[in-house]
Each structure stands twice: as structure tokens, then as C-alpha cells.
Amino acid sequence: SEDQAMLKAAVERCVAAGGDAGAGDLGHRRAARATAAGFSAASWARLAESGVLAMPVSAAHGGMADDRMALLLAMEAVGRALVPEPVLDVAVIAGTLLDVAGSPAQQETVLVPMLVGRLMVSLAHAERAARFDLGHVETSLSQRGNVMTIDGAKTAVMAGGAADRFIVSARCNAGICFWLVRADAPGVERRSYRLADGSVAAELMLRGVTVTHADRLAGGLDSLDRVVAVARAAAAAEMLGVMTLLFDATLDYVKTRVQFGKPIGSFQVIQHRMADAYVLVEQARSQVVRAGLAPSADFPRAAAGAKAFVAEAALSVAHTAVQLHGGMGITDELVIGHGLKRLRVLALTFGDVAAAIDDYRRAA
Amino acid sequence: SEDQAMLKAAVERCVAAGGDAGAGDLGHRRAARATAAGFSAASWARLAESGVLAMPVSAAHGGMADDRMALLLAMEAVGRALVPEPVLDVAVIAGTLLDVAGSPAQQETVLVPMLVGRLMVSLAHAERAARFDLGHVETSLSQRGNVMTIDGAKTAVMAGGAADRFIVSARCNAGICFWLVRADAPGVERRSYRLADGSVAAELMLRGVTVTHADRLAGGLDSLDRVVAVARAAAAAEMLGVMTLLFDATLDYVKTRVQFGKPIGSFQVIQHRMADAYVLVEQARSQVVRAGLAPSADFPRAAAGAKAFVAEAALSVAHTAVQLHGGMGITDELVIGHGLKRLRVLALTFGDVAAAIDDYRRAA
Amino acid sequence: MDMTLTAAELAFRDDVRGFLAASLPQHLRDGARGTPSVFVEPDIGLEWQRALHAKGWLAYQWPTDCGGTGWTPVQRYLFEKECALADAPALSVLGLKLVGPVIARFGTPEQKARFLDRILTAEDLWCQGYSEPGAGSDLASLKTRAVRDGDRYIVNGGKIWTTHAHYADWMFCLARTDPDVKPQAGISFLLLNMRQPGVTVRPIIGMAGDHEVNQVFLDDAVALVENRIGDEGQGWTIAKYLLENERGGSCTAPSLLVRIERLGALAAAQSGGVAEDAGFTRRLARLQMEAEALELTELRLLGELAQGRPPGPQTSLIKLVASTMMQQIDELTLDVLGNDGLQLAGERPLYGNECPEPIGSKAAQMAMPTYLNNRAWTIFGGSNEVQKTIIARTVLGL
Amino acid sequence: MDMTLTAAELAFRDDVRGFLAASLPQHLRDGARGTPSVFVEPDIGLEWQRALHAKGWLAYQWPTDCGGTGWTPVQRYLFEKECALADAPALSVLGLKLVGPVIARFGTPEQKARFLDRILTAEDLWCQGYSEPGAGSDLASLKTRAVRDGDRYIVNGGKIWTTHAHYADWMFCLARTDPDVKPQAGISFLLLNMRQPGVTVRPIIGMAGDHEVNQVFLDDAVALVENRIGDEGQGWTIAKYLLENERGGSCTAPSLLVRIERLGALAAAQSGGVAEDAGFTRRLARLQMEAEALELTELRLLGELAQGRPPGPQTSLIKLVASTMMQQIDELTLDVLGNDGLQLAGERPLYGNECPEPIGSKAAQMAMPTYLNNRAWTIFGGSNEVQKTIIARTVLGL
Secondary structure: OHHHHHHHHHHHHHHHOOOOHHHOOOHHHHHHHHOOOOOOHHHHHHHHHOOOOOOOOOHHHOOOOOOHHHHHHHHHHHHHOOOOOOHHHHHHHHHHHHHHHOOHHHHHHHHHHHHOOOOOEEEEOOOHHHOOOOOOOOOEEEEEOOEEEEEEEEEEEOOHHHOOEEEEEEEEOOEEEEEEEEOOOOOEEEEEEEEOOOOEEEEEEEEEEEEOHHHEEEEEHHHHHHHHHHHHHHHHHHHHHHHHHHHHHHHHHHHHOEEOOEEHHHOHHHHHHHHHHHHHHHHHHHHHHHHHHOOHHHHHHHHHHHHHHHHHHHHHHHHHHHHHOHHHHHEOOOHHHHHHHHHHHHOOOOOOHHHHHHHHHHHO | OHHHHHHHHHHHHHHHOOOOHHHOOOHHHHHHHHOOOOOOHHHHHHHHHOOOOOOOOOHHHOOOOOOHHHHHHHHHHHHHOOOOOOHHHHHHHHHHHHHHHOOHHHHHHHHHHHHOOOOOEEEEOOOHHHOOOOOOOOOEEEEEOOEEEEEEEEEEEOOHHHOOEEEEEEEEOOEEEEEEEEOOOOOEEEEEEEEOOOOEEEEEEEEEEEEOHHHEEEEEHHHHHHHHHHHHHHHHHHHHHHHHHHHHHHHHHHHHOEEOOEEHHHOHHHHHHHHHHHHHHHHHHHHHHHHHHOOHHHHHHHHHHHHHHHHHHHHHHHHHHHHHOHHHHHEOOOHHHHHHHHHHHHOOOOOOHHHHHHHHHHHO | OHHHOOHHHHHHHHHHHHHHHHHOOHHHHHHHHOOOOOOOOHHHHHHHHHHHHHHOOOOOOOOHHHOOOOOOHHHHHHHHHHHHHOOOOOOOHHHHHHHHHHHHHHOOHHHHHHHHHHHHOOOOOEEEEOOEOOEOOOHHHOOOEEEEEOOEEEEEEEEEOOOOOOOOOEEEEEEEOOOOOOHHHHEEEEEEEOOOOOEEEEEEEEOOOOEEEEEEEEEEEEEEHHHEEOOOOOHHHHHHHHHHHHHOOOOOHHHHHHHHHHHHHHHHOOOOOHHHOHHHHHHHHHHHHHHHHHHHHHHHHHHHHHOOOOOOOHHHHHHHHHHHHHHHHHHHHHHHHHHHHHEOOOOOOOOOOOOOOOOOOHHHHHHHHHHHHHHHHHOOOOOHHHHHHHHHHHHOOO | OHHHOOHHHHHHHHHHHHHHHHHOOHHHHHHHHOOOOOOOOHHHHHHHHHHHHHHOOOOOOOOHHHOOOOOOHHHHHHHHHHHHHOOOOOOOHHHHHHHHHHHHHHOOHHHHHHHHHHHHOOOOOEEEEOOEOOEOOOHHHOOOEEEEEOOEEEEEEEEEOOOOOOOOOEEEEEEEOOOOOOHHHHEEEEEEEOOOOOEEEEEEEEOOOOEEEEEEEEEEEEEEHHHEEOOOOOHHHHHHHHHHHHHOOOOOHHHHHHHHHHHHHHHHOOOOOHHHOHHHHHHHHHHHHHHHHHHHHHHHHHHHHHOOOOOOOHHHHHHHHHHHHHHHHHHHHHHHHHHHHHEOOOOOOOOOOOOOOOOOOHHHHHHHHHHHHHHHHHOOOOOHHHHHHHHHHHHOOO
């Protein structure tokens, strides 16, 4: 729709203001990655001002959660610009979870500050023993008298290096619940580490971390399903953006790079390989549109399918982009390598391709 | 070795005498397939005289079972000539089973006549409910007084259309045993049907078929393992022969077929596709050699691996051959289609690719 | 994509379902399921065509002023999806989808009056004379000559891969009317009566044993000048229009999705746990994801057509994906069926009383001939290699 | 392929095992496992090279009269297999495998005396000056000029993708000594001292953050005529010999098989049942079958080498299969590791005291940088596209 087009343009302007990787300007990305947090606070503030961070949440909090297609268009723009800021991990994932499962007080004190960029929140759910089983949580809550404490270990806490708050999943009598935990709370040991895309994730050791009833999110594991669906669709859209960036860059390159006396794009093998990549881009776009159009009941399945399909298609196109760029493709100097590394991280959003395919299948 | 080269040449002469499909002469194949049996009795007799049928069995019966490489070379020649006669199903499979598990009397009255081409024997082991689980046999033997009868149903009895005797697997107290059953025995209902390669297989309904102790093979299910290994290696070798036939025919074709003013083999995409096919042929040959060289203990695993690998490689090359031959490739007029159809049948020898891979894995 | 349907579209879909339930007899459904090819034999094909013509739905790919239904792209999509679900026999594309639209677009009023209605009534069956022994993918090099002789052309040469030439009353063909200009420029689009001495048809039997295509020899065959479509030398333009039409404007995803769904059911009906094997389930899921993507890609293209844009090179993408997927489904079907999938009956047709009892299941009996015949999908109508080159040149500008 | 070993070969294998057990210290094994590339840093590489030299096993790829071991192909194969099993650091191919054999084959007695021994003693480290910014796969178009000036050449131009140029004392390079003949004919093979003002090295950082390759600027750099290998204009012939040597004559299968075996163990160590997933187990089994086939393909080729035939275009097959498989193993490793596989530490080296504590496992820490660096396998040393063209032209005659 027209609003969506305008919105996309707005997002593009906003993300471009932070250096347009799409135009091959990696300066912003490099500078952002060089920081301890792995992203630029200034750009994060700009994203907050532009309303991008609020897009995933409901209108009550200034968002447009009902217009799923708008979010996917925005995430595509985020991917196409190789935005280093944690839009997916913080705004989409933590934002949606707080929006659907947070208490009014939590939304007031945590979500709202997060949306304006004053507070960083990360979901701490994954555990190594779970692999990609979202229902497998060994971190547990124990109660002595009226003191509640959380013990356990979390891994792959995305954007966790700069988080002020964690949303920690823990097993209790009621099942699996989510708890807001301050990063500086006693008993929280954070170990930050770099991921392939230069972002900073964290592992958490939780030893007798005290929480109160006020820290508990209203919604339980079931509310995670909604988050997973939105996150997978958003990840698929961001991957689509990265994929089109790499495809276009490669198309330009093969038209200009001369070997054996002519542009390599005039070689039939290169032409057919680009045609194959083009087909993947078009098909991936259709999958993202499907996820955008799917009725709520079918959305989790559509999102799982879109994420699995786009992840495989995008990685295939990225490998083609590296190969056709030759030596330049394997350096850190082009968007190609940065895009490939970002895709690797996005492809594991709430499970790998096999996990998404199995969810897609079972939901059918 | 030199003997092996001589032997291979002998087999080639012998099979070529029945019309050399390798040279594109499908006359013999067509004529043979037109018969009710699906093969030429004259060629079968010639194969018997030349000693090809005896190759799989032990020296005691005039064979050379110890020289596995010789058998594989011969089977490669059989494949390359697209021999329509059931060398694999009768000589290799039934022959090996009778050789390793048959009683002296059975070898005298059944194996020897079979080797000289006077008697056709087929293994009736597969059952639909088993899929490819070789240990799954529902056909059962029951005993009343001293009368033993077999009841059950068999499918995919290869070359079963012309069989005079069946080797029927049946479950009894002792486990799974093999029994020699006359095709014209009361209670045996044979339904013949054509397979993709034009051969004639059969389904059997067995209703109270009477057998005696003299009909029972000495060896049980364990003796089938040896047969399976030899059959898989032999099938891999025959597939290699078919594969090289199709590859060479396609290489000739792309050098001579002119489109857009030049031989299609001068187009880079065709060149690279042929290079890919060449790699598959060379790798497939290495797998067959491995199976030939493997020490006995490792042979079942090597044979499973060779068969799985060659089956996938050969079908890939066959699809390339069809595609590059264009319209001609999908007709019944070239060796291409005949080769593809033969490969489809060979690829399921004692299980499909997945079954062979799983056996290969578990044997590791 | 029920997700996108309006109330009116849902109502239309129910109309179609109702009509199919009432007017598509079981023996036609059996005939369709017993046909290992996209081309059905006239015995079942024409009966179904007449039923659709009576309903007024036959010419849905034609402009309204030639008897078209004026359906929206979504309606065409829904119609074809419901037909696939109901096992309706495929309509012969030769007259309805290939030459019909060409006559409607380029034909004179006389030609329209002379030919179009007889296509709908099936009084005329058609075949396509494009490929020649020396000119497969390379159409521009065709050798068949048409020499002007008063109000007629004398045509010499030959055509190959001519589907259903053994049934056809007419052939639309490309012939060289001017050997002295550059290849594409000297070609004209002629309608040629098959019922004449100068035309000889030789059957070509396919790998599966089916007689579907032929070689056609033209020795002093006659085509009337009044049956030339467009001007002399305009043949190449018309041929390209026809090829893009052939590739575009109808939906391949629905039938792919139907096949994928049935393959899942077929696997569940097999012993040995193939339906639970992760190797199988993920291959099937990947096919379904790809087909669902194609469904939307096709709807996006139909949307453009609705806005009056010609099919164009985009259709190469659909041809490429659909033909590749079709073959992947065929192969996966064989893998699922195991030994039963090896059967290949020699009898034809594989429906009616002459059809032999299948081994295991009807699906098993159809799997191998379908797989073998469908190898043609990536070859005819422009091979995959040609499609990729079209995409690279015209879409990507390489 | 223990299956084919004679008693003598088994004894030799035990010798090698004994030597590795005694002379390959743990810190070198750790260094090798902590190197996400085929090129190891000199700190560990040279220590191992000296140990092998002391044992007399270093020059096993050289002719005996130049210090070669005279091993049979099977011995070379066994040696490399045992080294791979023991995590021995990879030997730098630049001196030992690339320029060494060239000097041994084409060099003058003076040149052999001057350079060969210092390669073995590691007094001289080498780099390769083939590719140029404008000439990657298309070597013949190289622009670097060498102008004769008395007993020296003045070299101007530049090279790129120059591995370990930042460590090298010498560069063997291709330069155009005659611009007036057809491209291949005007090229000479020069040895150029890196320690001179005319040579400038610019680091190029790879996707994974490793500094392995460089761009080298040559501004009036000097190469002595006495350090030209072969005649003027013979450079192309020598370059081809070197490239075929690079691709052939050593075994890639052993290290592939070691990686595949370890990947199976790694999967078994993961939670979540990936090791039992049919999708994983069959992918791994297929890789193993392919590697076992490659092992025999390599032995077949080594057998031909032993009979004195040159490596030839057959080596393109091995390069093609091995590089593709290496990348498939990298990708499957990432799939197995899940989230742990996403870590990419910025610190280098990934061994010793500066190496950060890995997340999950050491294998997980190495997986991503290895995957990223190994994308170069299908690009450098002749891209896969170039290898396929070589096979098509020279092996298949297309």
C-alpha cells in the first residue's frame, strides 16, 4: 500500500543516515562494530526517534503490530542497509514479548523506555542443552519462604552484550515463565562474545538471582509462540534485504569486471548462475509476502516456512556472490562478506533451517 | 590384472555378440524385451557357454568368486552393453545364494543346471510390507505332522517371469529360512509384470505350498548378507558401465550437434555440465574399485557405499544425458532412455539409496 | 492462497466446485489420473472440453470479444486450481492456449470467423509446427521453405516433436518465406491443413512407451495465403508472442501443490516408515515451500497481466521453477514407492478396461511413466538452458 | 585404504607414527588445530619444518638429487595421512611445493645451490606473485612489466592475493618481459627479493578477520637476471607446471576423512539429537563416500605420477572435488554446532595464551573462521569455473 511504501522510504532514509552499506559504504558498520556494544548508540537513538523500534508493538505503544506487511518491508530495508543496530533482537523480539506478555507496569517501566532507546533489553531463553527445542528450559526458579531465586545458564543471548535488562525464561511449578532481570543484579554473570556479524552476544550464568512477583511477565511459554512467528518473519524479511543487496552488487560487478577480454557477465556460466540467483530472490520475496499476507491462524506456519526457505535461498545467493567476486569476495572490504556473515546469524533466529522446516511441517 | 583385462574383453565380445548397445544398436535389446521372458534365450545360452554366469560362484562350480574385481569388471561390461539378460538377478544373486547356502544336492540339481543355462532361478524374498528391511519376512512355514507348507506373498521377484524355480524366504521356528519352490508347484500363483527396463518381474501368492526338508537351503538369513554385498557391488559395477555408456554417447553428441551455428559442446554451460558428469564418472569408478579391493570384513560396508554413491552419480549423469540430447533424449530410439530405465531398476537392488547409506553408516 | 480471497471470489470458487461436482464424470477423472502426461487423449479430453464449452467456461484465456470469460487473474487461478483438485483432464493447449490467442490477436476477421469457433467446438484439432530436426532450441535456423505460388504457398521440409500430429486437422507452423533476409526476418506463420497428400506423419515413441509426439514430413504441402497469420516475415514476432503465452498466463502451482499433498498421503500409506523419515519429510516440505512461493510469484505475474502488460520474460522464471519442481516431485514419488515404482506397463491407455491391474497401487502404476514423460518438461517449450539465457539477457541485462 | 598396504608400507606407516608421537609437541598440534586456514603462522609452521628437516623427511615432494626422500606415492600418501591424523601443522606450500620443484626442474645448478637448501632450512620464506588486480583467473593478461637493464630487470606493477607476503624474503613472480608478442609468450618467471625499497606490502584482511593475503606494489623493484628461472618468455610454461604441481601430487582425501570422522564425533557430543537426525547422518555419510572415492582417485593419479607422467589436467578434478567438499564440511560443521557455531573471535592467533576462552568448545570457536576462510578454496589456485573449463577442454576435448 501507499503508507507502506512511504514507511519503507522513511526507514530507508533513517537507516541510510547511518552510512549506506547498500551503496558499499561500510564506514558506519565498521565503526559501530568496533564498539564494545557492537552498534552505534547514535544510530539506535535515530531509529528510536524515527519510530522504527516501535513498529513491532501495538498501537497503544505507538506501534503498528497489526500491519505485519509494514514491519516486513521495514525489516527488508534494515537488511538491505546492513544495519548493525539490533533491531531484530531488541525491537522485534524483546519488544513483541513485552508487548504481548508484559504487565502494564513492566510496559511502563521497561518497554516504553526501550522504545525510545533509553533501555536495552534482550531475551535470555536459549540453553545449550536445548539445541533448538524452545520448550527445553533447565534454568529454574526456586522459592524459599517468600524469596524467589533463579539458577541456570543461558547462551546465545543476542545483543546481550549491551543489555540493561534480560528477559529470562525459567522453569517453575507453573511451567516456564519469563522474568525481568537487571544485568547488574547480584548473581548475574555475563560473558560477552562476538558473533560472525560483529554483534555482541552473551552467555549468562545465573546463581541465586533474586526476583519478585513484579518481575514476572504475565504471559508464559505460549506467548513465546507469537514472538517466534513474528521474529521468524522479520528475520526472513531482513535476509531478503541482505540477499537483494548482495544480488544487486554482484550483478553490477559481473557487468564491469573484465577477464579474458570481456565482462565476466558475458560468460554463459556466469549468466546462468545469476539467473539461478535471480529465481531464488524472486521466490524468496514471494515467501516473505506470503508471511505478510497469512491470516493469524496460519501465520506461525507461514513464518516458519518463509524463514526456512529464505535462509537457504539467501545463503545460496551469498555464496554465489562471494564466488563471482573472486578474491575480492572473501575480503572484509566489500558488503559481500558482511552480508554473508549477517545471514549466518539471521538464519539461526529461533532455530536453524531444519528446525523451522519441522515446525512448518507439523503446523500443516 | 592381465587375466582380468582378458576376461573383460571376453565378456565384451560375448555380450556384444548379442547386439552392441554401446554402439547404439538396440536391435537385440528390443527383440529380447519383446519376448514374454524379457530376454533372449539364445544370448542367455551364450552367456552360459562363455562362463559369465559361473563367475560369481566358487571355483568348485567353475567360478571365480574369489576374484571379486574380475566379477565387477565383467558386470561393468554387462552394463556398458545394456545386456537385457538377467545376469545380476539370476547369475549373481540366485547363483551366489545357492553357492554359499545350498546343499550339495541342491547345487547338483539346481545350481549346476542354472550355470549352464538350462534352469532359471529367482530369489523371492521381498515383501511389500517390508519396504527395504531385509529381515522383515511375513511369509511363513507351517508344519502339520510331517507336512510343511508355505503361505505368503512376495513382490519384486526380479526376472521372476521366466523362473523355473524360486528361492523363497519364509519364517519358521528356526527363524528365516530359504526354500526351493518349483514355479509350477501347486499353490504357487505367479503374476508377471514389466519393469521400467523391460525386464519381467513377478509377484507371488503362495497358498499352502508343500515343501520337504530337501528343499530347504542349508544357510539362513545370515547367508543373505553375503549375497547382498556381492549383489550391491555388482549392481554398482553394472551402473558404472551404463553410466560410462551414457556419458560417452553424450560427449559424442554435444561435439556433433549444432545449434546457434556451433556444436552445443562449445557452449560453456554444456562444457561445465559435462565436466561435472566426468567428475561423477571418475568418482563412481573409484567407488567400484574400492568395493573390489575391500577386505572381506569391510566388503559389506564398501559395497553398500559403492552402490549408494554410484546410484546417485549414475542417475545424475543419466539425467544430464537426457537433457543434453534434447528431444531425442526422451525417445525410445537412443541408448540414453534405455540406460536411464535400467539404472532406475539397478538403483533399487536390495534397497534404495537411503537404505544403502544407512547400512553403510551402521557398518562403519 | 485462500487468505487473499474476497467474498465474490469465494462465491466464484464455490460455483466452480459445484460445476465440477455436477459435470465432471468419474470416468473423466479416472482418465486424467490414468494419463502419464500433460497431454490427454482426445477420448477423454474432448468430452471434457465440450462440457466446458456448453458451460461457457472453455475460452477463459481468450479475449471477451472472441468468447472469453473476462475472468480476473484470481478467477483464472481459482478455476485452474479447482480443476486440478478435481482431476479434470488437462485441456489441450494447442488450440485453446497457443493458436487461439494468436488468431484472436493477429488474425483477420475472416480468419477469426473461420477458425476460432471450431477450436472451441473441437471440430478442428491442432498441432504445432515449430521445431525441426536441425532446429530445436535454435528456432531461427529453421529450414522448412514456403514458396509463394499465386494464392497458395508450396511448403517443403519437415517438423519434429509435433505433439498429437496424429490427431490434428490443422498445423500452425513457422516456415521460411524469404531465404534472403536475416534468419528471423524471413519467417512466416502459416496454418496448414493436415488432411492432404503432402503431409506424412511418423510416430515417435517416448521412453515410457507413449505415442505423443511425431515427425511430420512436408512434401509440396499446400498452405493457402489466406491462412497466413500476420504479414509475410512477421512469423518470428508471432512465434515469440505465442511462446510467452505458452509459458505465462496460467497457473502451475495449483497442480504442483495437489501433487505434493497427494505425495504426502501416498507416503503415509507405505509400509516401512518412509513417511516419518526426516530425509523424506524435509524434501517434501521444501517442495511445498517452493510451490507456495511459486503460487505467489504466479499471482504477482497474473496481477501484471491484468494491468495489460504482456507476459514477457518473467514467464521464463515460472517455466524454469515449475518444470524443475515437477521432475523433483516425480523423483521423490519414485523414491517413496520403492519397488512398486519400478513397474512400467506397456499397455495404453492406463485407464478403462484395457488397463492392466496395477502392482501395489494406481499411483505406483503411474509413477514411472509420469517420471519418464516429464523429463520433457525441461526440454520442450524452450529448454531450461534457454530460459536461463532469456532471464540473463532480458531481465538482468547480461 | 589400509586394504592395499604391503608389509613394508605398514612398517613405514608405523615409522611415521612413531616419529610423530616423539617429535610433534603438543603446542604445535594445538597451533594446527587453532589455525582456521591452510596457511599456518611461521611461529608454529617453521618449528615443525625444522623438525622434519632434521629427520630428512621435509623435501619428500622433491627429486632425490635435490634432497627428496624418493618415497613411493603410497608412502607420500601415508605420510600425509598420518600428519593429518596427528594434527601436524600444514607445511607452507610456497617454497616446498611451489617454487622448490620449479627450481629443481628448470633452475641452473647455481640457482639450485643458491635457493633450494635455504628453502629447507627456512632461511628463506617465499611468496607467490601470480595474480594481479586486473588478472585473477585470466593470468595471461598480467600487466607487471620487467624491463631489462644490464644484468637486472626493473620491475613495475603489482601483485594481489599474495599469501604471507608480509613474512616473505623472496617472491617468485610472473612479469611481462616482452609486450610485443602474444600475451602468453611475453611472460618470464622471476625471483625477486622482498627486502628492497621498491617493494611495498599492503595487508588485505579476510572476511574472518585473518591477515593472510596482501597486495604487493612493485615500483622500480629490482630482480637480477641471474634469478630468472628458465629463458625469457618461458614463464607461462613454468607457471602451468607449477599450477599443476600445486593441484596434484599430494593427497587431500586424508585430511578430509579426518575432518569427517571428527565431525561425526562432534555431532555425537551435541545435545538435541542432531547425531541421530537422518538429515545429518546421510549428509555426513555422503561426504564420507565422496571422500573415500576421492582417496582412490588420488591414489590412481599418484600411480600415474609414479610412472613418470606429469600431473596434468586430471589434477583439476581433485582440486574441484576437494575444494567443494571442504566447503560442504565447513557448512555441515556450522549446522551441527548451532548457536555455538556463530561465534567469531576477533583475536589472533586462536591458540596460545592470547586466545580467548571458546564458547561451548574449541571446535565451535574454529568453525566460523574456518568456514569463512575456506570460501577461498573454490577461488584461488584456479577457480572451480576455471577447473571445469580445463577439464572440458583438455580432458573431454570440448
